Amino acid sequence: MIEVVTDITEDAFLGGQLLLKQKRSGHRAGHDAILLAAATEARAGDRVADLGAGVGTAGLALARRVAGLDLCLVEIDPDLAELARVNAAANAIAAETIVLDVTADAQAFAAHGLMPDSVDHVLMNPPFNDSTRHRGSPDQARHTAHVATEETLHAWVHAARRILRSNGVLTLIWRADGIAEVLAALSRGFGSLSILPVHGEESRPAIRVLVRAVKGGRAPTRLLPGLMLNNESRVPKKEVRNILEGRAVLPLAEP
Structure with a gap:
């Protein structure tokens, strides 16, 4: 019997509530995207943009938890954007998928319907590995997804600030150091x-x-108690399993 090998896998997230197709090689979705979704507060009817969406993991995980979002998945890689489009349809989640560089100007965003001051929530998992300390992957897509320049974070935050409404919320994940x-x-x-x-x-x-x-927020900064992913035996804690399986959210997502 001949085994057929494909470069696309289908993987379960949120305890099987979300099935996503993604490339076998290159950048693959993991815990960061699910934690990001679990940290994002949103309500039905909100306009939500997932910047650098990849195959749609974070945005679709959020939409699985909060029905009725006006969701836009923004991704620079056409192949990943197509997978995000396929994943949204396969999971019966309404989402618009846009092929766009997050660092593009306001005119490019507006051409895709992302006007200034038009979005309620932005979530994003930008490339965050330091290019001076991290040896980039020879796989260009993986390199783009993982390695940041000195301007990456500022450019992505600028894009989020431009499209968010006043009092709109940005949720992001970054390396702690x-x-x-x-x-x-x-x-x-x-x-x-x-x-x-x-x-x-x-x-x-x-x-x-x-x-x-x-x-435009003016409240003092809050530093919350840390989330411990694993116990002493390096096994995921029960509270973390509940988050990863879609049964709980993080404090940042609580009203």
Whole structure:
């Protein structure tokens, strides 16, 4: 019997509530995208943009939890954007998929219907590996998805700020040792920050930060208790399993 090998896999997320096709090689969706969705607050009818959506994981996971979103998936790679479109349809989730560079100008965004001051929520998982310390993958798509330049975060935050309404909310995930970069990028136009450190293990420094920021917000910054992904035996904690399987949300998503 001959085994047929395809470069596309179908993987289950949210405990099987979401089935996504993605490339076998290159960037593959993981916990970061699901944590990002679980950290995003939204209500039915909200206009939501997932910037750098890849195959749609974070945006579609959010839409699976919150029905009735006006969801837009923005992705620079046409092949990934097509998979995002297929995934939305296969999971019966209404979503518009746009092939667009997040760093494009306002005119390019507007041409795709993303006008200034028109979106309620933006969520994003930008490339965040430091190009000076991280050896990029020879796979160009994976390199683009993972490696940041000095301007990446500022450019992505600028795009989010432009399309968000006043008091609109940006939720992002970034590497924890780059928190200073996050605060600098959000210092113009955003406030009311809530920061959730994410630790792989209790005895180790945080590996990620999830940040919620409000356009024009003026409330003091909140640093929340850290989320510990694994216990002493390096097994995911029950609360984390509940989040990854779609049975719970993170404090950033709670009203």
